[in-house]
Amino acid sequence: MPDKHMRQSTLAVAIALGCSIDTALAQESIVDADRIEVLGSRIKKIEIEGQSPVLTITREQIGRTGLISVGDVLQDLTSGGKALNSQVNSSGSLGAPPDGGGIGAGSSQVDLRHLESKRVLVLVDGRRWVNESSASGVGGSVDLNTIPLAIVESIEVLGDGASAIYGSDAVAGVINIVTRRNFDGVEVIASHGLFEHGDGETSRAELTVGHVGERFSGVFSASYNEQKRVASGDRRISEDFAAGPTRGSPVTPQGRFILVPTFATPPGLCPPTIDLNGDGVPDVPLCDLTSAPNTPVAGNGAPAFPGGFVRYTDNQSYNGQDDNLVLTPNKRKSLFASTRYAVTENISWYAKALYNARDSVNQAAPNSIVIGPEAPGNGIGDVTHVSRLNPFNPFGVDLVAGANMFAIARRPVEGGPRIFEQSVDTRYLGTGLEGAFAANDRDFFWDVNYINSENKAEQRFRNTYNLRRIQLALGAPAVCAQTPGCVPLNLFGGQGADGKGTITPEMLSWIRTDVRDASRQALEVFSANLSGDLFALGAGNVSFATGVERREYEGSYRPDALRVTGEVFDLANTVPTSGEYQVNEAYAEFNVPLARRFDVSMALRYSDYSTFGSVTTGSFGFKWRPVDSLLLRGTYAEGFRAPFIGELYGLSQFGASIKDPCSSFATSGNPQLIANCQALGVPATYRQLGSQVFTTTGGNAELQPETSDSFTLGLVYSPDWALASGIADKLDLEVTYYNHRVDDAIQAPDAQDVLDACVNSADPTLAFCTGIRRDPATGTITNFDNRLANLGRLETDGVDLSIVWAMDTAAGRFEANWQNTYVNRFEATDRFGNTFSRAVGVESNDGAIPRWQSNLRLGYARGPVRLGWTLRYTHAxxxxxxxxxxxxxxxxxxxxxxxxxxxxxxxxxxxxxxGATTYHDLYAGWDQAFGTDGLRLALGLNNAFAKEAPTCLSCSLNGYDAAIYDVPGRFWYLQAAYRF
Incomplete structure (x- = not known):
């Protein structure tokens, strides 16, 4: 069925150009054998420059960065935005997205135009790559860590919508990884690097063997990459909270006890704070207690009440920064083989196979044990009580959740930090036939292809706790004694007088557990394409490309059974997810030379999905060269992004970092805020205890695809006068204006924005407020329902500027490559008219959209010596x-x-x-080192002046935005390559 939300393409006229082809084969071979396929078009051309702007990163340029992964290379794109990378330590209770895609721990992704990685299509040799699998959901982005750097010949970046050419996901742009092909010989590469602090070591080893023969060619590559960790505690900016100890976690190693006393309390320890009758006067005391560090414990292991307890203050909060990682470790091993055989003069068979194994680790602060309704969504923990007979209970009464006990929280540092270990295996097989023929003096190229690929992941979560066992260990000792292995649990003793902790190894053995989650994604593709010349016009041949494609997607997420039953809770995805869908597509593309220097292109694609129906998209482009030195070009493209499996079928429950405006509103001195919070029924005594709010969001099988419009207009100027005057051997100036608009964007509303709008409205019946539920007694948000829908609009525009210059002199060759992106506007709104907080020049939700990003690469070469200096600039x-x-x-x-x-x-x-930040990277290379043919040595220093990232007060971890800025510290690397 046609999708009512999709616009019918205005480019259907292009079908009229589909003239018939005389299939009588010519006896001779193809004349234009040098034609190639350029990213952004399926038509094979001799001229490389197309209507769409494409940035190409060569293997040589990659080698000068000292980086060992495709993801790290693409993180430096000036057109890039917030995306997962090795600096994002996103496991635990942070980072779970609302789309059912999981955390993506250990993966590396790419974002273009700040439109998110799921709106970027990633190709390998022009074919789709399978989506990530990270054992925490079913995601919609490609993990670039599944593509080894050893196989990369170049990386092409298209900053334009291209759904009419490639189908879904090509909204913000396309990344194409071109693998090594015509390689003859043997090459060995080894590199090693580390930070000046002695940590974050990287090691790389590659072996590539290739042969190019008359009819057969092949490449085999084996590689190993290892990146070691950098701990947050080893960097000044990350070892503590920038705002001081009050911003730490309210769940501490000493324990925190929020009780309504049904036991005798000394004056002042538990002041009246709860207004039960609503007269505005607190009439019920509330004990918010803890014990001071090094508090002695009695023989039973708990402090005596009341002498061992003090009132809790924010200065006693726990700093979990030290337990986090600034750089997450991973190891990647890969095997790749590619072969091509000329069956006849004009027909070739090819096959490619890859296996990649990634082992990575994330680490977070020791897991919390929280019982009582003040930590909503905690499942079994919400209704767990403490028996008065528990030998460690110092209060002498039953502590009943929701009655006289709101929360007991203890961070058992005795059990160690949370460890998340991921193992991801990627398998890829592609094969096909390619050929060419001539008919009626016109050249035609065809190919048929089959791809079968799979990502499988397992994650082992160490050092978490079983809530069912905790419930038994806090209950009546007699019941615990009847359960084999059960040991009564002490949540009251803190770290004891010696600071070594009062949760014994026996207690840990009973409550501690490991969790194993798994996920899988599979992609199977069949495609067939035909390209060539249709007929001649006065200005040249009308060329075309057409083809069909069928794709089958399959994905699943299997959480550990303990998650599903609620016995383990970590504010992350807990619901199994599985699904599959199929896509059938057909496309046609035409290039028409209307004048000798003026071409137009048109494309139309029809896509039929088993989930929602059909979509038709089109595109139009032009290229005009008024003089030899000037190229003008532009494109308009309709696009779409189909909902992925996690968005359709997943469910995510996580702790969103939200600031409640009603926290301590009674003391704010703001009459409007006081009136609004009172109208929403928030008690005057309410104070938010932590930064995370339990949020539920998830899949919607009725989702429709996002739609998009993309527009580019630009020029490429290569002045002849510069070459004639001798100031350059090469000078290219490229300017491109871009504009992207995404409608019906699939998203859950930004939780902070929704809560702010709810408080500002002061009306609990409005749409902003209906998904927010509070505890009527305490005011705590008990649940935040924030489901996915086609409710958003994203609009952004800006300018890319590129200047490439080179000149040979008697002193050597000088080069400069300056890439810039200026973002003029970024606006995200929902169907209610709310404008989200993401905007140009704003840091929000651990991601910034700098107005200006710039990379200037300077190079010098003389004989075998090459020197480089790169400046990477990010605007304030x-x-x-x-x-x-x-x-x-x-x-x-x-x-x-x-x-x-x-x-x-x-x-x-x-x-x-x-503030604005500029990083300086230095490079020195020596070809034919020590007079040995084929031996290359390189030495590099990244962040040569040890520039620190600006301190970010709103960022969740490590005190800076890890999606934009580098790991603090200088990084040295040495690389050796030998080819024979």
């Missing part, structure tokens, strides 16, 4: 200098003097500037 951005302490006159970020642009009257409006 600002962030909200605002968090859950805004309404605290002493502890707000504004009061602490941390905001560069404070608003003393309304701290929630304060801003903080993250």
């Amino acid at each position: 951005v600002t962030e909200r200098c605002s968090d859950a302490f805004d309404n605290n006159p002493a502890l707000s970020l504004t009061a602490l003097g941390l905001c560069s642009d404070p608003d003393a009257a309304k701290p929630a409006l304060s801003r903080n500037k993250l």
